[in-house]
Amino acid sequence: MxxxxxxxxxxxxxxxxxxxxxxxxxxxxxxxxxxxxxxxxxxxxxxxxxxxxxxxxxxxxxxxxxxxxxxxxxxxxxxxxxxxxxxxxxxxxxxxxxxxNPRFAREQVSQLDTNRQWSRALDGSCYLPGMVGLNTMAETDFVNVTIQSLMRVTPLRNFFLVPKNYQLCKSQLVHRFGELTRKIWHAGNFKGQVSPHEFLQAVMEASEKRFRISAKSDPVEFMSWLLNTLHGDLKSSQMGRSIIHQCFQVPLLNILQKFNGETVTEVVDSHFARMRYRVTRLTQYLILHMRRFSSNNFFVEKNPTLVNFPVRNLELRDYIPLPEHNANERVRSRYQMQDLHVTQTLPQVAALSETYMLIYDQQQQ
Missing domain, CATH: 3.30.40.10 (Zinc/RING finger domain, C3HC4 (zinc finger))
Structure with a gap:
């Protein structure tokens, strides 16, 4: 044979x-x-x-x-x-x-945001690469919404579209996340939907079944765990940096220095002191979380209060010592995704929803 x-x-x-x-x-x-x-x-x-x-x-x-x-x-x-x-x-x-096993050349990766051509599945339905529906398997919608949110983070997406960037990493979670990213953005899929089944298996193993199929979880907790775990698996031994660090973390400047004219030090007792920090630069992507769920001895209660937030141009210049720059006006379509359902929506509708988590992309000058 x-x-x-x-x-x-x-x-x-x-x-x-x-x-x-x-x-x-x-x-x-x-x-x-x-x-x-x-x-x-x-x-x-x-x-x-x-x-x-x-x-x-x-x-x-x-x-x-x-x-x-x-x-x-x-x-x-x-x-x-x-x-x-x-x-x-x-x-x-x-x-x-x-x-x-979808493959992307670096030239293709750089053109994903400009090429908005729709693809056609074998059943005749059309789908937009990067905006495909995700199958939900027994209460795993918290995973789907997290994945769809992270697919909008361009540097993170571009990194995982090229397997050479993490080919030396031994983490199955990293490789399954990269495989899922490539399938979501692949323009030649036979179906207009993707199932994160193998990624979920890697999540259950890496989290020791803290996040698992058939059990609801908080998407904010899952987002925090996923980013920290990916960072721990990807970070270099010398610098301690990774693509997660580049996208979502910023250095904090400790100005606890006496006699500089700016420091505020309040001694609470002989063992602890209150320190003031300031952000020296903005992260490329900012994640905001609205705490809507609270638990008591009987049930979980949701706060349905609508929070007014800007869909575009979140101004943070008053909070950092950076010069003002002009906004980059790019026209983007907006889509509402719920598991397998993908529909185009308006910014006004998004602003009226019961938002739980927001991801802002910093505009470059």
Whole structure:
């Protein structure tokens, strides 16, 4: 069999049996019979996952019993014809490989914000790359809203669209987040929606089931945990910096210096002192949280008060020692996303919603 596997054939008579409508690479890559996640093949006729490729494997048995001949190795991304055992090399299958593992050149990444062309799924529906719906799996909407929010942070998105940026990182959470980011922004998906199933599996493992499927959680707590965990997995050993640090953290200047004419020091007791800090520069992205939920001994109560906030041009010049700069007027469309539903909306409607968390992008001069 191994000798046969070394053979390759550019023409395969069974390529017309490939059914792209049944392919779903968002699911966890495990054998549907044995449950193994090693050396898994996907049947391109029925979409099911099977272990192996050898003569005693489940994929080999399935090819004989069901008559399904074309498979892809989910790890090597190579196509094979079973039970014959030869590798299939055909450019017509490249779109399947790109859906399994989307790839972005750095030139493509830099043009994502300017190219607003809609894509068409196999079922005829249209979707906008980066604005696709996310499947919810048993109370995981807190994950979906967090992911959709972080997809709007351009430097973070650009970093995870290129796997070379984190190829040396051993964290499964980092790699699953990068894979999910690439699928959300991929323009050649077979469906107009993405399932974060593998990302959720990595979240449950990394958080020791603090955040899990079938259990509601606070999206603000999940956002804080996710950013801190990604930062801890990505930060360099020497500088302690990461893309998370670059996007969301700023240095605080401690001006607790006597005799500089500006310091305020209030000694509370002999062991503690009250210090004043000031922000020397703004972070690229600012996250604001409205605390709407409070718990007591009986239930969780929500505060539905509407908070007036600017949809654009949040002015913070009075709080930092920076010179004034002109706003960068860019016209952007706004979309309301709730799991699988994506609809275009108006800024006035967004300002009237019961906002829970906001992310502001600093405008460059």
């Amino acid at each position: 191994e000798q046969n596997r070394k053979r390759s054939r550019r023409r395969c008579p069974y390529l017309d049996s490939v059914d792209r409508t049944v392919l779903d690479f968002d699911l966890e890559k495990r054998c549907s019979v044995f449950g193994s996640n090693f050396n898994v093949y996907a049947c391109l006729v029925c979409g099911k996952y099977y272990h192996g490729g050898g003569q005693r494997s489940y994929a080999y048995t399935h090819s004989i019993l069901a008559g399904h001949r074309v498979y892809i190795n989910l790890e090597t991304e190579k196509f094979y014809c079973l039970p014959d055992g030869y590798e299939v090399i055909d450019p017509s299958l490249d779109d399947i490989r790109h859906v399994l």
